[in-house]
Amino acid sequence: MMVRALQLARKGWGRTAPNPMVGAVIVRNGRVVGEGFHAGVGCVHAERMALAGTEAFGSTAFITLEPCSHFGRTGPCANALIAAGVKRVVVGTLDPNPKVSGKGCELLRRHGVDVSVGIEDKACQDLIRSYTWNMSTGGPWIHAKWAMSADGKIASLSGNSKWISGEKSREWVHGLRGSVDAIVVGSGTALTDDPLLNVRPDGKRTPVRILLDRRGRTPISQRLAQSIDWGPVVVITSNQAPLEWRRVWRAKGVEILAAEDCLDALKALAQSRQWSELLLEGGAQILGAAFARGWVNEAHVFVGAKILGGVAAPGPIWSPVGDPGALTMAEAQQLVLADCQVSGPDVRLRYWVQETPLGGSFGRPKTEDIA
Ligand SMILES: NC(=O)c1ccc[n+]([C@@H]2O[C@H](COP(=O)([O-])OP(=O)(O)OC[C@H]3O[C@@H](n4cnc5c(N)ncnc54)[C@H](OP(=O)(O)O)[C@@H]3O)[C@@H](O)[C@H]2O)c1
Incomplete structure (x- = not known):
């Protein structure tokens, strides 16, 4: 039942911040009589959705997160469970919000409800990891995302990185983009890739x-x-940027902030706007600086089915595949993923190297050139 409640909770993915995702299932006489999830800020809470129109007297409620006991945008859910005559409440994990933590369960117990806590607790805690982080630090949960070739390069020798990962991975990234408050790139990436950084198709949120x-x-x-x-x-930006450049960007409707330290300013911006989740999309210098400050909470790493090679291509100099390397993405050695296995803390990837007639990449002549 808790696994079902977790499934329901995930329906709110990307929509609930600054609230957590929550799912609830009501079981009476061995039958599921109500299901609910929190669909977004201002929407009804999962428990109330599950109780709506349900005969819940004597039932058991499975809830991924401890029911609230305080008056927020809606009344306390613990009271709604008590009023409905729920006999037993099974809670995945306690609420990290100090206004609630432990108090929701206490209120239920005081009204004679049998409460157990910690069922599927790891999965329930994972579900609300960004919420827990926001609560405990006041800062956003930070995602870093990059795609690299199977030999660890993040761009071809020409600096272009479109596209290292395939369509499906990029589709997933658009889902992630549509669930965060803001997406960040450095000027190096802007100059080489000219990214739009929008969400296609439009997501649940429009990130800044x-x-x-x-x-x-x-x-x-x-x-x-x-x-x-x-x-x-x-x-x-900083005071190093020409005033005219700032004026032109501002005239386009872009908000310009000048600061001594761009990353500090980013953090202050995120805090002042109460952003819950940020996505850093690179490039290497921005990610290097963010990791150095211990900022990154979650990394999404896509390993594309390609070999780019080339000592001077962005990525590790001593990459497994050195020169001559592919000048453009089109010249990359294509691979086909054969197998992917979890190997302790590592991932083992097995590829078939796609047949390339007489090379066809890495600067070697293509068949048609020879013909
Ligand atoms: N495969 C992937 O997933 C992926 C993703 C993104 C980019 N890329 C590739 O990565 C390459 C670009 O990476 P990059 O490392 O050259 O550029 P970058 O990290 O995108 O941008 C670096 C620039 O950001 C500015 N910056 C502002 N604040 C900074 C700070 N606190 N620390 C460091 N830099 C700061 C600096 O320029 P100023 O001093 O002028 O401010 C710096 O030169 C491109 O080839 C791109 O295609 C690949």
Whole structure:
């Protein structure tokens, strides 16, 4: 039943922040009589959705998170369970919110409800990890995402990285983008990739797109500036950026913030706007700086079925595959994923190397060139 409640809770993915995802199942006489989840801020809580129109007297409620006992946007859910005559409440995990933690269970017990806590607790805690983080630190949960070739390169020798991962992975990333408050890239990525950073198709949220550009190097012709109608863009820059450059970007409707330290300013911005989740999309310097500050909570690493090679290509210099490397993405050695296994803390990937007639990549002549 708790696994079902977890499934229900995930229906709220990307919509509930700053609230947590919660799922609930009501069981009476061995039958599920009510199901609910929290669908978003201002929406009814999972327990109330599950109780609505249900004869719950003498029932057992399975809830992923401890029911609230305080008056927020809605009345306390613990009271609703008591009023409905629920006999037993099975809770996945306690609420990390100090206003609630333990108090919801206590209130239920005081009214004679039998309460057990800690069923599927690991999964229930994982479900609310960003909420727990927000509660305990006051800062956002930070995702880092990158795609690398099977030899660890993040771009080809020309600097281009479109596309290292396949369509399915990119689709997943769009889902992630649509569930965060803001997406961040550095000017190096903007200059080489000209990213839009939007969500396709439109997601549950419209994230703020943030560019970190201390020197004001990114031209106004970039898609980021030209797509302001899609959603807000913030540029965090410094006094090194020319005033005229700032004026031009501002005239496009972009919010310009000048700071001594772009990352500190990003953090302050996230806190002042009470953002729950941020997504760092690179490039290497921004991710390096974020990891160095111990900021990253979750990393999404896509290993594309390609070999890029090339000592000078972005990524590790002593990558497993050295020169000559692929100049462009089109010249990458194509692989086909044969198997993927969890190997202790590692992942073992097995690929078939796609037949390339007489090379066809890494600067070697292609069949048609020889013919
Ligand atoms: N495979 C992938 O998943 C992926 C993802 C993204 C990018 N890429 C590739 O990565 C390459 C770009 O990476 P990159 O490392 O050159 O550029 P980057 O990390 O995107 O941007 C670096 C620039 O950001 C600015 N910046 C602002 N605040 C900073 C701070 N606190 N610390 C460091 N830099 C700060 C700096 O320029 P200023 O001093 O002018 O501000 C710096 O030169 C491209 O080839 C791109 O295609 C790959």
